[in-house]
Amino acid sequence: MHELSIVASVLDQLEEIRKQQPAGARFTKVGLRVGELAGLDVDCLRFGYECSVKDTPWETMALEIEEVPRRQRCPKCANEFRAANWATQCPQCGETETELIAGEELQIAFVEVDE
Amino acid sequence: MSQIVVEKKVLNENQKLAEELRAKFREHKILVVNIISSPGSGKTTLLERTLERLDKGRRVRLLTGDLQTENDAKRLAQWGFPVKQIITGGTCHLDAKMITKHLEDWPLDTFDMLIIENVGNLVCPTSYDLGEHFKIVMLSVTEGEDKPLKYPSIFVRSELMLLSKVDLLPYLSFDAELAKKNARSVHPGMEIIETSSKGNGLDTWIAWLDAKIKAVKSGELVSA
Ligand SMILES: Nc1nc2c(ncn2[C@@H]2O[C@H](COP(=O)(O)OP(=O)(O)OP(=O)(O)O)[C@@H](O)[C@H]2O)c(=O)[nH]1
Ligand SMILES: [Mg+2]
Ligand SMILES: [Zn+2]
Numbered sequence: 001m002h003e004l005s006i007v008a009s010v011l012d013q014l015e016e017i018r019k020q021q022p023a024g025a026r027f028t029k030v031g032l033r034v035g036e037l038a039g040l041d042v043d044c045l046r047f048g049y050e051c052s053v054k055d056t057p058w059e060t061m062a063l064e065i066e067e068v069p070r071r072q073r074c075p076k077c078a079n080e081f082r083a084a085n086w087a088t089q090c091p092q093c094g095e096t097e098t099e100l101i102a103g104e105e106l107q108i109a110f111v112e113v114d115e
Numbered sequence: 116m117s118q119i120v121v122e123k124k125v126l127n128e129n130q131k132l133a134e135e136l137r138a139k140f141r142e143h144k145i146l147v148v149n150i151i152s153s154p155g156s157g158k159t160t161l162l163e164r165t166l167e168r169l170d171k172g173r174r175v176r177l178l179t180g181d182l183q184t185e186n187d188a189k190r191l192a193q194w195g196f197p198v199k200q201i202i203t204g205g206t207c208h209l210d211a212k213m214i215t216k217h218l219e220d221w222p223l224d225t226f227d228m229l230i231i232e233n234v235g236n237l238v239c240p241t242s243y244d245l246g247e248h249f250k251i252v253m254l255s256v257t258e259g260e261d262k263p264l265k266y267p268s269i270f271v272r273s274e275l276m277l278l279s280k281v282d283l284l285p286y287l288s289f290d291a292e293l294a295k296k297n298a299r300s301v302h303p304g305m306e307i308i309e310t311s312s313k314g315n316g317l318d319t320w321i322a323w324l325d326a327k328i329k330a331v332k333s334g335e336l337v338s339a
Contacts, residue, residue: 002207002239009125017119028116032125039241039268086264086300097303100271106242108121115117 003040003048010049010108011058021113029062029112035105036070061111070103129243132211136218136246137338143223146324146331147231149209149245150277151269152253153262154235157279159187160312161253161320162232166194168321174225178217179232180209187232197221208239211246227328237262241269248327248338249274256280256287260294267301275306275323282311 014027034040042065049063070083074090080101081091089096124130140147150158162177169175173196179187180201188200199217201209209231231247233240241250252273254262257280263270270276276298284291291309299305308323310316330336 002242005206006125006242009128013121013123013125013127017121037268037271039238039266086267086297088300088303096299099303104268104271106125108123108125110121111119113117113119 003044004052006040006045006106007048007052011052013108014058014111017111022115024115026114027058027061027111028114029064031064031066031109031111033066033068033105033107033109035068035103037100037103038106040106042067066109068102068105071101072098073101074098126242126244129211132215133244133246136211136214139223140229140246140248141337144331144334145223145226146228146328146336147245147247148228148249148251148324148327149231149233149240149247150251150253151233151237151240151273152235152255152279153237153258156235156253156255156258157310157312158232158235158253159190161277161279161310162191162230163194164312164314164317165321165324166191166196168317169194169196171195174227175230176221176226176228177230177232178209178214180213180234182207182234191232197226203234207234207236208243209233209245210243214245227332228324237266237269241272248331248336251275251277253277253279254294254298256283256289256291256294260290260297263294263298263301270298270301270305273302273305275308277316277320278307278309280311281309281315282313 053059072083072088073080074095076095077093079090079092088098090098152158175196177191177198178201180203181187182203182205185200188198191198201213201217250273252269295307308316308319310320
């Protein structure tokens with residue numbers, strides 16, 4: 001499980017951002033975007049986050065995770081669709097070789113600051 | 116209360132190092148493959164059979180990652196090509212920093228292909244870009260047909276799937292066609308080669324690598 005190292009990378013980047021804020025600014029929430037193909041378990045990530053921020057200055061910062069479902073695009077008919085349960089075949093024209101367009105995200109979307 | 120829009124990759128640091136590696140590999144026209152599987156799927160075994168088959172003059176080098184021990188590097192080194200072990204000491208994946216460090220004293224103009232055997236783990240290595248051209252996922256026939264559905268991330272990101280240990284198929288109820296179908300439903304059009312230590316697929320696999328080396332040399336294959 002590498003959820004802890006993922007959390008560590010998030011906190012490292014937030015530390016950099018915090019340095020650019022006025023003294024005393026406090027981050028109250030961080031928003032992550034996690035694709036269903038990111039290879040991360042969201043519950044593990046939440047748990048890893050709680051363990052990591054406990055007894056640190058980040059302790060009061062809430063975690064918000066936006067889970068991004070997998071979406072595919074059909075090269076034949078340009079249909080874009082949600083590929084639930086790995087159903088990657090185009091539901092409109094039957095094409096099997098469709099392209100991935102969303103679901104691999106692993107991003108820090110935003111932080112909320114209390115000045 | 117105000118919001119700062121960040122919009123950055125979580126693994127930003129790794130990504131930067133991976134891009135630096137990629138630029139170097141591009142400059143020196145080196146093909147780099149990153150082989151990922153569960154523990155024991157047969158990565159080192161296939162690489163041994165591959166090296167055994169290669170002409171000793173070939174400019175090939177290998178990095179192999181494990182939590183502990185130099186065993187895999189020792190096995191691979193027998194075949195006469197330069198090999199280095201990366202011991203992660205508990206980390207469940209290789210990252211770009213480890214690759215950078217272990218390449219420091221290897222002049223990049225002395226090889227045409229770098230093969231990276233990642234730590235045996237089907238999940239964590241997926242997230243870490245090593246500057247490679249291709250991730251290659253190996254699935255052995257003893258692991259179950261449903262693995263592409265249970266671990267889709269690595270199958271989506273891999274150019275090629277090696278279905279290994281096919282010499283065992285007669286003794287198992289593993290349905291190879293179903294496994295391939297599952298892989299291709301997760302990753303439409305995925306290339307698949309069946310391999311085994313008894314020699315199945317070895318020619319096809321080596322031809323696959325040779326074609327990629329050639330494409331890198333000619334400039335046809337450039338990783339972005
Ligand atoms: N029957 C059979 N056994 C194999 C084959 N390939 C590997 N094995 C056996 O599977 C076991 C694991 O093989 P390794 O090559 O060490 O696997 P690995 O993926 O490198 O393992 P880690 O690096 O520890 O993740 C060994 O006992 C091999 O002898 C194969 O094609 N057929
Ligand atoms: Mg090995
Ligand atoms: Zn279509």
